[in-house]
């Protein structure tokens with residue numbers, strides 16, 4: 001089993017990062033965080049309830065809001081989405097309980113034993129931390145689960161499967177409504193809308209990302225810069241910030257409204273919109289005080305290979 005950061009912290013008295021965890025000038029992909037001033041921004045806010053139960057006029061305004069948000073940010077915050085706060089809290093608690101399982105229990109899903117981490121293994125856990133490697137590693141443990149079209153879940157901890165299944169359903173419905181509205185804003189043909197909405201058989205992957213407190217947060221990164229595959233990604237977090245996005249060439253830190261869902265455009269949506277809406281590069285930074293957890297649901301088109 002690769003040692004997960006959480007287990008490492010609990011077994012040692014970690015005060016400073018080893019050269020393996022510290023970002024160094026050798027890692028040319030990354031700007032040294034210590035030298036960066038990152039501005040806090042509030043993303044455009046989309047009131048989801050107006051899409052589904054608002055008047056025609058209200059709905060049009062939200063569609064226009066989505067259009068502007070997708071054009072200028074590729075990221076927005078969804079409020080009044082109907083996911084009960086209690087469900088989110090339960091899911092956070094269950095995921096925390098998963099990370100609290102013993103290394104032996106987690107090793108069943110260890111990414112290092114995976115046949116093909118991209119396709120074949122429906123449940124994986126791991127970390128970016130690699131003590132054997134000379135290269136830079138990152139401050140994140142994760143659990144990744146394929147939840148649609150076939151639902152999977154680790155049987156332990158108790159309760160995870162139920163809340164994950166419930167959130168998977170709800171987030172699929174939200175994604176569908178958002179996609180419909182985004183497509184309407186793009187004035188796409190009915191046919192294209194139908195195709196993109198094939199969420200019935202679409203691939204939905206859930207990730208829980210755990211970012212334990214890091215003794216030297218400026219010398220580490222939680223999750224390196226990347227863009228998401230798929231159409232739309234939905235992200236909820238505990239109340240600890242850390243998400244940063246690249247907007248007009250500059251990194252900005254996202255100031256989340258509590259209980260909102262952050263949504264971003266993925267690569268597939270960029271293709272579907274003929275390049276009008278761009279996929280967005282983002283990353284997660286860490287802090288030295290509090291554990292952060294993010295719950296991420298990616299929603300992609302159907303792929304035959306992933307269904308097996």
Ligand SMILES: O=C(O)CCC(=O)C(=O)O
Nearest residue numbers: 207209242243284294296
């Ligand atoms: O934890 C975050 O804020 C970002 C997570 C993320 O980008 C991902 O899992 O793809």
Ligand SMILES: [Fe+2]
Nearest residue numbers: 226227228282
């Ligand atoms: Fe991401």
